[in-house]
Every structure is written in structure tokens, then in C-alpha cells.
Amino acid sequence: xxxxxxxxxxxxxxxxxxxxxxxxxxxxxxxxxxxxxxxxxxxxxxxxxxxxxxxxxxxxxxxxxxxxxxxxxxxxxxxxxxxxxxxxxxxxxxxxxxxxxxxxxxxxxxxxxxxxxxxxxxxxxxxxxxxxxxxxxxxxxxxxxxxxxxxxxxxxxxxxxxxxxxxxxxxxxxxxxxxxxxxxxxxxxxxxxxxxxxxxxxxxxxxxxxxxxxxxxxxxxxxxxxxxxxxxxxxxxxxxxxxxxxxxxxxxxxxxxxxxxxxxxxxxxxxxxxxxxxxxxxxxxxxxxxxxxxxxxxxxxxxxxxxxxxxxxxxxxxxxxxxxxxxxxxxxxxxxxxxxxxxxxxxxxxxxxxxxxxxxxxxxxxxxxxxxxxxxxxxxxxxxxxxxxxxxxxxxxxxxxxxxxxxxx
Amino acid sequence: xxxxxxxxxxxxxxxxxxxxxxxxxxxxxxxxxxxxxxxxxxxxxxxxxxxxxxxxxxxxxxxxxxxxxxxxxxxxxxxxxxxxxxxxxxxxxxxxxxxxxxxxxxxxxxxxxxxxxxxxxxxxxxxxxxxxxxxxxxxxxxxxxxxxxxxxxxxxxxxxxxxxxxxxxxxxxxxxxxxxxxxxxxxxxxxxxxxxxxxxxxxxxxxxxxxxxxxxxxxxxxxxxxxxxxxxxxxxxxxxxxxxxxxxxxxxxxxxxxxxxxxxxxxxxxxxxxxxxxxxxxxxxxxxxxxxxxxxxxxxxxxxxxxxxxxxxxxxxxxxxxxxxxxxxxxxxxxxxxxxxxxxxxxxxxxxxxxxxxxxxxxxxxxxxxxxxxxxxxxxxxxxxxxxxxxxxxxxxxxxxxxxxxxxx
Numbered sequence: 001x002x003x004x005x006x007x008x009x010x011x012x013x014x015x016x017x018x019x020x021x022x023x024x025x026x027x028x029x030x031x032x033x034x035x036x037x038x039x040x041x042x043x044x045x046x047x048x049x050x051x052x053x054x055x056x057x058x059x060x061x062x063x064x065x066x067x068x069x070x071x072x073x074x075x076x077x078x079x080x081x082x083x084x085x086x087x088x089x090x091x092x093x094x095x096x097x098x099x100x101x102x103x104x105x106x107x108x109x110x111x112x113x114x115x116x117x118x119x120x121x122x123x124x125x126x127x128x129x130x131x132x133x134x135x136x137x138x139x140x141x142x143x144x145x146x147x148x149x150x151x152x153x154x155x156x157x158x159x160x161x162x163x164x165x166x167x168x169x170x171x172x173x174x175x176x177x178x179x180x181x182x183x184x185x186x187x188x189x190x191x192x193x194x195x196x197x198x199x200x201x202x203x204x205x206x207x208x209x210x211x212x213x214x215x216x217x218x219x220x221x222x223x224x225x226x227x228x229x230x231x232x233x234x235x236x237x238x239x240x241x242x243x244x245x246x247x248x249x250x251x252x253x254x255x256x257x258x259x260x261x262x263x264x265x266x267x268x269x270x271x272x273x274x275x276x277x278x279x280x281x282x283x284x285x286x287x288x289x290x291x292x293x294x295x296x297x298x299x300x301x302x303x304x305x306x307x308x309x310x311x312x313x314x315x316x317x318x319x320x321x322x323x324x325x326x327x328x329x330x331x332x333x334x335x336x337x338x339x340x341x342x343x344x345x346x347x348x349x350x351x352x353x354x355x356x357x358x359x360x361x362x363x364x365x366x367x368x369x370x371x372x373x374x375x376x377x378x379x380x381x382x383x384x385x386x387x388x389x390x391x392x393x394x395x396x397x398x399x400x401x402x403x404x405x406x407x408x409x
Numbered sequence: 410x411x412x413x414x415x416x417x418x419x420x421x422x423x424x425x426x427x428x429x430x431x432x433x434x435x436x437x438x439x440x441x442x443x444x445x446x447x448x449x450x451x452x453x454x455x456x457x458x459x460x461x462x463x464x465x466x467x468x469x470x471x472x473x474x475x476x477x478x479x480x481x482x483x484x485x486x487x488x489x490x491x492x493x494x495x496x497x498x499x500x501x502x503x504x505x506x507x508x509x510x511x512x513x514x515x516x517x518x519x520x521x522x523x524x525x526x527x528x529x530x531x532x533x534x535x536x537x538x539x540x541x542x543x544x545x546x547x548x549x550x551x552x553x554x555x556x557x558x559x560x561x562x563x564x565x566x567x568x569x570x571x572x573x574x575x576x577x578x579x580x581x582x583x584x585x586x587x588x589x590x591x592x593x594x595x596x597x598x599x600x601x602x603x604x605x606x607x608x609x610x611x612x613x614x615x616x617x618x619x620x621x622x623x624x625x626x627x628x629x630x631x632x633x634x635x636x637x638x639x640x641x642x643x644x645x646x647x648x649x650x651x652x653x654x655x656x657x658x659x660x661x662x663x664x665x666x667x668x669x670x671x672x673x674x675x676x677x678x679x680x681x682x683x684x685x686x687x688x689x690x691x692x693x694x695x696x697x698x699x700x701x702x703x704x705x706x707x708x709x710x711x712x713x714x715x716x717x718x719x720x721x722x723x724x725x726x727x728x729x730x731x732x733x734x735x736x737x738x739x740x741x742x743x744x745x746x747x748x749x750x751x752x753x754x755x756x757x758x759x760x761x762x763x764x765x766x767x768x769x770x771x772x773x774x775x776x777x778x779x780x781x782x783x784x785x786x787x788x789x790x791x792x793x794x795x796x797x798x799x800x801x802x803x804x805x806x807x808x809x810x811x812x813x814x815x816x817x818x
Contacts, residue, residue, distance in 0.1 A: 058743030060749045091737045093766035094749060126734030127767050204818045231720045233735075234742035243732030311640045311720070311805075312813055325535030326642075333643035340469045341502060357502035358536050396720075397814070399806040403718030403807070404721055405728030 006163045009278035009286055009374060009394075017169045017182045020150035021205045021247025022046050026146040030135035033086030033124060037393065040135050040156040041083040042142040043201070044111055045173050048077030049245045050207075051119065052214035054221045056238035062090045062397045063096030064106040064120040067104065071116045074307045075210070075340075079113035079241055080122050081201065082139065083158050085186075089122040089130040090236040095126045099132040108138035110143040121199050123186065124158055128346045133378060155184040158199055160189045161403070162279055163288035164282070170264045174257045177250040179206045181265055185272040188230070188279045200225065200240045200272055206261060207246035208253060216262055219244045224228035224269035227301070230280035231400070232309040282399030288391065290379045294387030299336040303382060306334035314396035318375055322367035331380055342383025413573045413812070418526035418687035418695055418783060426578045426591045428557035430614045430656025435555040436566040441497030441545035442533060447566040449544050450492040451521055451551040452610070456488030457729050458529065458654045459616075461623035463630045465647035472498045473507030473529040474646060476513065480525045484619070487652055488522035490565050490577045490610065491529050491548065494595075499529040499645040506579040508541040512715075515545035519552040530648045532569055532595065561618055564593040567608055570624050570812070571688055573596045577680035579673045583666045586659040588615045592677045596685040597639070609634065609649045609681055615670060616655035617662060626651045633678035636710070636800045640809070641718040649678075691808030694726050695801065699788045703796030708745040708797035712791060715743035723805035726785055733775035735760045738791055751792025756780065 008242060030040040052375055053072050055065045083105055088094050104115040111118070112404035166185040171178060187198035208216075217240070222258050225240055242265075251262050278286055289307045294300035307313055307330040316323035326343045331338050341356035349372035370376065432454055439449040462481050464474045491512055499507050507678055513527040520527070531539060564574035568606035575594040580587060595606035617625070626649070634649055651674075661783050662670050685693055698716045703709035716739040725732035733754045750765035760768045779785065 056741075057744070058738070058741030059743070059745070059747045060752070090753070091734065091749065091762070091766060093764060095766065101730075105760030126737055127762065156431050232739060233719050236738055238742050305423045310642055311809070312642050315813035317811050318810065321814070325500065328469050328535055329467070329642060329645055332645050334468070335466070336468070338468045340500065343469070343500070353500070353536065355502060356537075357500060357504065368722075373422050396810060400720070401724050401727065401805060401807045401810060404724035405730070 004161065004163050007279045008284055010164045011275065014152065014165065015167055015169050015249050017151035018171065018180055019181050020182050020203055020245065021083065023243070023247025024148050025150040025154050026142040026155055027150065028138050028142055030084065030138060032084055032135065038132035038153065040138065041154050041157040042139060042146060043081040043245065044143050044146050045079050045350045046064055046243055047246065048079060048214045049243050051078035051241065051243050052172045052210065052212045053239065053241045054217055058234055058236045060091060060236050062122060063092060063100045063120045065239060066097070067100040067120050067403050068239065071119060074116040076114060076116045078115035079088060080107050080111045080119070081241070082107050082118065082179055083199065084122050084135065085158050085160055087122060087128055087130045088126050088211045088237050089123050090126045092127065092129050096197065099130040100130040102136055106139045109138040119241060121237070123158065123199050123237055128237060139266070143378040147259045151182060151184065158184065158186045160186065160188070161281060162186050164279060166272055166275040166301040168268045170268050172260070172264050172358040174250055174260060177248055178259070179248045179250055180204065183268045183272050188277040198225065198235060198238045198276060202241070202268060203243045203245065205245050205247035206246065206253070207250055210243040212253070213242055214242050215319070216265060217296045220262070222271045224266065226271045226276045229279065229305060229308050229391065229393050242317050262382055262401055274295040274392060277394050280394035281403045282397040283394035284397055285395040287317055287377045287394060288377045289391050289393065290377065291382065292337050292379070293335045293381040293383050293385065295385045296387040297389055301391065303331055303334040303338070303380070304389045304391040306330045307378065308379065308391050308393040311396055314393070317371070318369065318395035318397045320371040322347045322352060322364070322371050327378060327380060331382060337384045339383035344381045346379040411588055413570065413572050415690045417693055418614050419573045419580065420549065420684065423561065423574065424576055424578050426560035427580065427589055428574055429589050429591050429612055429654065431458065431654025432612050433549040433557050434559040434563050434654070436559065436562045437547050437551055439547060441495065441544065441802050448494045449672065451548060451555060451565040452490040453552050453555050454652065454654055455486050455489060456655060457526070458652050459622045460487035460617065461626040461651045463626055465650065467498060467643055467645045469645050470533060471646040472501060473531045474648060475506070476529050477648065480528060483525045485523060485525045487528055488526035489516050489520040489528070491516050491527065491587040491726060492608065493531050493544065494567050494569055494643055495533040496537055496539045497533050497535050497646050499530070499535045501538050501746045502537045508539040511545050513542040515548045521548040521575040528650060531648070532608055532646055535645060541558040542565050566590065569589050569595065569597070570690060572594050573688060575684040577677045579677050581669070581673050583659055583669060586657055587614045588659055588670070589613065589676045589774060590655045590674055592681050594685060597688045597690050597755045597813035601658060605744050607634065607644060607647045607685060611677060612652045612654065614654050615655035615662070616654040616657065616659055621646055621662070622651055622653050623675060629671070629678055633675065633682045637680045637682045637686045637716060638717050638800065639686065656805065683801060686803050689803035690812045691806040692803030693783065693806055694804040695784045695785045696726055696803060699786065700791065701788070701797045702790040702794065703793045704708045704746045705796040706798055708795040710739055710800065712743040712745050712747070712789070713798045715739045716787065716789065717800045717802040720805055726780070727804035727806045729777065729780040731756050731761060731773070731780050736787060736789060737762070740791060746793045748792035755788040772791065799807055
């Protein structure tokens with residue numbers, strides 16, 4: 001949205017993503033909703049490509065999410081991806097699945113593949129029928145002119161309320177073979193269903209078969225994309241897909257090389273997910289919540305999300321107020337075991353509470369210094385066990401209310 | 410707080426609560442935190458009085474909540490209640506239970522009763538030690554000067570960020586005996602743990618024994634106080650207590666008379682809980698969420714709370730935007746069964762979506778008219794079964810962020 005100010009937490013520079021053997025892309029101005037900007041992305045894979053996906057848990061998932069789930073279950077490789085911005089094709093009834101059919105058919109013709117080898121994603125307004133006939137005729141031309149050099153343009157074409165395009169890349173050596181992972185993402189409200197929703201597409205030239213690819217992605221999503229929250233609202237369209245073209249001609253990953261690849265992939269996913277948090281609607285602070293001492297890692301994450309989603313904690317951070325009483329409140333409401341009389345809380349490295357009461361050595365000035373930074377870490381040790389989790393969020397500002405409340409008026 | 414504007418949703422007039430046989434009260438300026446206003450309330454019961462309570466589910470409950478739970482479990486009748494505002498006595502470690510001990514002992518001496526017949530509640534800032542020695546000496550004098558006519562002053566003494574005192578009353582005839590229920594409440598953030606938290610005290614002159622009293626309260630709390638939310642944050646101090654003095658000399662309640670009493674009690678609890686919603690921090694609209702067609706009543710309530718707690722739904726209402734896509738999102742994220750293709754949504758009596766897509770007869774103008782009212786009803790039928798629930802909330806405005814973000818600065 002061109003009228004939004006760029007987030008103060010935007011990265012200073014955008015990485016240049018290298019070409020990656022086996023994938024080409026192109027974008028177009030299809031006029032789905034926006035004027036004067038691209039809103040359609042096509043990725044074409046030269047060879048049948050391994051694919052893995054993780055999708056929204058919403059019970060009202062969008063038509064393209066339903067399509068991707070079916071395509072993944074078919075066990076076929078991927079040959080193409082089509083993404084549009086401006087319309088989420090969600091809550092559009094039979095018209096919605098008709099639109100995915102039209103798009104997949106046109107793309108299958110363009111790429112010379114089976115429909116079930118085409119993956120789809122849509123982001124934007126909910127409940128408006130998506131007129132796929134409008135952009136389906138473009139797919140053939142886009143396929144012809146696609147090339148390997150379009151990552152920046154690709155990231156721009158999928159933006160909605162994002163204030164900057166989100167890209168990440170990593171090139172590394174595995175058993176003497178150079179391998180690259182490139183990723184793009186969009187998302188700003190997590191997830192403003194009206195104009196946002198989280199989408200991310202990651203491509204590697206590594207050779208990895210489907211089952212392993214899916215297990216890597218499923219393993220890593222919990223500590224990356226599923227560890228961020230902007231406003232606790234879950235989109236109908238959340239989609240994270242990982243494609244492996246095999247263009248790097250590496251040997252099969254196993255043992256140390258698999259661990260290495262997984263760490264590099266974690267880095268790219270973490271990088272992209274943090275870019276989404278830092279572009280959270282109205283955000284002025286990045287907040288890391290670190291919970292330790294919980295009954296289990298799952299309990300720790302539930303407590304961390306309770307803190308991260310608390311409007312009172314988020315408004316306190318916006319006001320640069322080291323209000324640890326609200327952290328106590330959020331620990332208490334999470335419903336997980338916590339020993340009130342052993343609870344300790346830190347803002348940055350300043351311990352503000354210990355053993356169930358205010359830290360006697362606590363200095364309000366030192367805590368206030370921490371709160372003026374634009375990256376705030378809140379740690380809570382709940383004194384029960386060894387469960388641990390980290391989640392990331394942003395503050396809640398008047399600007400968030402303005403973006404989401406004044407939107408139509 | 411004197412510097413807050415009175416809520417635009419405040420009641421035009423405040424009811425006058427009649428005296429009620431068996432209870433007397435008095436208030437004082439104890440200087441716990443505020444200057445120039447009362448902050449201490451004592452209620453004294455002439456006879457051992459039946460008592461029931463419902464408390465916060467927080468794992469970090471306050472010292473007075475712990476005290477009341479123990480006192481209730483002792484099975485003793487109630488003889489007195491002491492409430493202070495300005496300090497929640499929460500997360501105060503051993504100092505916290507020491508403060509409840511001091512208060513209960515002093516009140517027991519003043520009222521000539523056992524400590525376990527004294528009930529306590531505190532509301533205000535978390536984590537500051539409460540200096541009970543400061544106000545304990547006042548309790549004897551307050552007991553002596555207490556009278557039956559102090560309901561308005563009582564409601565004022567327990568306020569924190571409330572912009573108006575909250576009172577409700579009902580007098581009715583049961584089997585030829587006149588019976589009264591009086592109630593007071595406080596709460597504005599639900600629950601701003603810093604300066605708010607929900608407290609409510611309801612007294613009837615009906616004769617009802619403890620066990621029945623507790624079952625009435627436990628039955629009714631789900632559809633009243635536990636069906637409201639301002640910001641999804643749960644206080645460490647939430648307390649709802651019901652006292653029955655027996656002063657009305659009615660016959661034992663059963664059958665029709667019990668049903669009648671329960672309906673009257675529901676009315677008083679609903680009235681008080683709605684006054685809390687309408688005093689929600691920054692609120693400009695009251696929102697009723699009505700979910701039908703769910704798998705069960707519990708599932709319906711979970712979906713209703715998902716809608717009521719969604720920042721995106723609440724900011725849309727603040728912006729007078731009939732943004733039903735966000736309601737779809739909130740239904741989807743609730744995790745309960747919903748048939749996307751049968752989902753129907755209404756704003757007021759305007760059906761905006763039906764059978765999984767936008768209602769073809771939907772008029773944006775008619776929906777906008779509904780959104781300009783200050784009481785908005787949102788109905789969602791999720792098309793699965795016959796489960797049903799209603800919850801109430803308010804909108805999310807920049808003023809909420811200002812109250813909670815600018816508080817210390």
C-alpha cells in the first residue's frame with residue numbers, strides 16, 4: 001500500500017538473491033485490485049521439483065490453500081507456482097474453487113504439465129470473487145519470458161500492506177557442492193485478513209526428495225514462522241512452501257550434510273519471519289519473548305504466546321514502560337503451571353522481579369534505558385521445570401488501530 | 410482516575426440501592442495510592458451470612474484471592490468484607506500474605522468474629538507491597554460508623570480506571586416476601602492488571618444456605634461475568650462474591666421460587682457485567698457477539714470469544730467498518746468445527762454473508778447504518794449443529810492504546 005510509511009524497523013539494505021538452477025520467474029500488472037503495481041507472480045520449474053508445504057490451521061481456509069493441500073497429497077512433483085495479490089480468494093464458495101481450477105488449467109497449458117503440478121496462492125481482500133479469467137491469459141506469456149533473475153520483483157509482486165519486500169538468501173558448500181536457498185515472504189498484520197496474510201516461498205537448488213523436504217519444513221516451522229505473532233489473528237490463507245529443484249546436483253543429504261542444510265534453511269526461515277514481525281502493522285519495536293523453567297517446551301511456548309499476544313504488554317512496550325506486572329498477568333492467564341513464588345522477569349539484562357516479588361535491586365532508570373531501544377527482549381523464568389521457548393512479536397500502537405480501523409473510512 | 414473522560418457509553422442515571430437488612434458499610438480515604446478520594450471499603454454483616462465466590466483462573470492469583478479461597482473452604486459464614494483500591498497485593502510474595510493476615514486480624518477484632526469469617530479483595534498496581542498497617546487501624550472506626558445506606562459510596566471507593574461507579578439492584582416478591590439483591594462492581598480494562606481488575610460484590614437479604622448460593626453463582630457466572638471481555642487479558646485479582654444475609658426472612662427457596670430468584674440474580678449480574686464492558690478502556694461501541702449453529706454451547710462460546718478478542722474485528726468496529734471478512738477469519742482461527750460453505754454472518758439485522766460467500770442482496774449502505782450505532786450486534790451461524798452462545802465486548806480504539814501505553818510516561 002503506497003500510502004503507508006515504511007516501517008522504522010525495515011532492513012537498511014535488501015539482499016540480492018542469486019539465480020538458482022532450475023527455477024525461472026516473471027511478474028505482471030494484472031489489475032486484480034491495485035493500479036500501477038505488479039500483482040501477479042509466476043514461478044516455473046525446469047524439472048519436476050520436490051515440494052513441501054505448511055498451511056493455515058484456519059477452519060475457513062482459502063480456495064488456493066485447499067488446492068495446494070490436494071496437490072501435495074497427489075504426490076506429484078511441482079512444475080509451477082502462481083501467486084496473486086489483492087484478492088485472497090477466501091470465503092468465495094464454489095466461485096472460489098472454480099477460480100483455482102481456471103488458474104491451474106491455464107498454467108498447466110502454459111508450462112506443459114499436469115494441473116496437479118501447479119501450486120497456487122492468493123492474498124488480499126476476503127469474500128470478493130476472484131476473476132481468474134482476467135489474468136489466466138497472461139500465464140502463457142509470463143512463462144515464456146520468465147528468467148532466473150526476478151527475485152526482487154517477485155517479492156514486490158506479492159506485497160499487500162507490507163511496507164517493504166522481504167527476501168533472504170544463503171549459499172553454502174555441502175560435500176564440495178555449492179548449494180543455495182532463496183526465499184521471499186509477505187505479511188504485515190499477522191494476519192490482517194483484509195489486506196495481508198502471510199505467504200512465503202522458499203526455493204533451493206539442492207536435490208532433496210519430497211518426504212525429507214516436508215519433514216525438514218515441518219520441523220523448522222514451529223521455531224520460525226509459527227513463533228511469530230503480530231496481533232494473534234490467524235489468516236485464512238497462510239502458506240509456506242519449500243521447493244527443491246535439484247539443480248545443484250548434490251549428493252543425497254544425510255548425517256552431517258543434512259544437519260548443515262537444515263541449519264541454513266532454519267536461518268533463511270528465521271530471517272524471513274523476523275522481517276514479517278518488523279513490518280508488523282504500526283510496529284515501532286521488535287519484541288523477543290524468552291520463557292524458561294516451564295513444565296515442557298510446549299508449555300513454555302504457550303506462556304510466551306500469552307505474553308506476546310497480550311494487548312497490555314504490547315501497549316506497555318509501545319509506551320516504553322517496563323511494566324512487569326503485565327508480564328506476571330500474562331504468565332498467569334496462560335493456563336500453564338508457573339510457580340508464582342519463584343517467578344523471575346528480565347527486560348533486556350535487567351532483572352525486574354525475582355522470587356515472586358519486585359527485585360530489591362531493580363533500578364527503574366536502567367529498565368527505562370532498555371525500553372527505549374527498538375529491540376526489546378523480555379525473559380520470564382516460571383520456576384517449574386526445564387521447558388523453554390522463544391517467540392517474536394512487535395508492539396501495539398495507535399498506528400495499528402489507525403491502519404485497521406480507518407481502513408475503509 | 411480523575412483525568413479519564415467518562416465513557417460515552419456510561420449509563421445516563423445511576424440506580425439508588427435500597428438498604429438491605431443484615432448489611433452495613435462504610436468507606437474511608439486511607440491514602441493507599443490516591444489522594445483526595447476514598448480507597449477503602451468495609452462491609453459488616455449483622456448475622457453469620459451465607460457466602461459464595463468465583464475467582465480468577467490466573468496461575469498468579471493475588472494474596473487476597475488466595476485468602477478468600479481458603480476462607481470459603483473453611484465452610485464458615487461471612488461476617489465482614491474489606492476491599493482496598495490502589496494496590497492489588499498481587500505478586501508480593503510473603504509480604505502479600507502477611508498483609509492479608511494483618512487486615513483479617515484487625516477486621517476480626519473490629520467485627521468481633523473469627524478471621525476466617527473475614528473476606529478480602531484488593532485492586533490496583535501489581536508488585537508493590539501493600540502496607541496494611543496503614544489502614545488496619547481504621548477498620549474498627551469504620552465498623553462502628555457503618556450503616557445500610559452507603560452503596561453509592563461503596564461503589565465509588567473500589568474504582569480504579571473506571572470512569573463511573575457500577576451499581577445494580579432488584580427488589581421482587583417471593584412467596585409473599587419482599588427480597589432485594591444489591592450489587593456493585595468495578596472493572597474497565599478486562600483486565601488492566603496495572604490499575605484495574607474486575608471486582609464485584611453482590612448482597613441479598615434472602616435466606617439461602619452456602620451450598621445453594623455457590624451453585625447459583627457458579628451456574629450464572631458463565632453467561633454473565635465470564636461472557637465479557639475487553640482485551641482478553643485476565644487479571645490476577647478477579648473476584649465475584651455473593652452474600653445472603655437472610656434478613657428478608659423468606660422461606661427456603663425451591664422449585665418456582667428458586668427459579669425466580671435465579672432469574673433476578675442473573676439480571677443483576679448481567680447488568681453489572683455490561684456496565685464493565687461499557688466502561689472498557691477507550692470504548693466507543695458495545696459489541697454483542699451471538700454465535701449459533703456450533704457443535705456445542707462450549708464450541709459456540711469459544712468461537713464467540715475468538716471474534717470478541719480479535720484486534721482486527723474490534724478495530725473494524727471502531728472504524729464503523731462492516732468488515733465481515735475479519736469475522737470469517739476469527740471463526741476460522743477458533744479451532745472449532747465450522748462449515749465454511751454454510752457460514753452466515755449478520756451485522757445487526759443485515760445479513761452480509763450466506764452459504765459461504767457474500768450475500769448477493771447485501772447493501773453496504775444498510776450495513777454502514779448499523780455500524781454507526783453505539784450498540785453493534787454481530788451474529789455468526791457456523792452451520793454445524795445447535796450450539797449457541799453470546800458474549801459481549803467493546804471496540805479497540807487509539808484511546809485504549811493511549812490509556813495503556815502512555816500510562817507511566
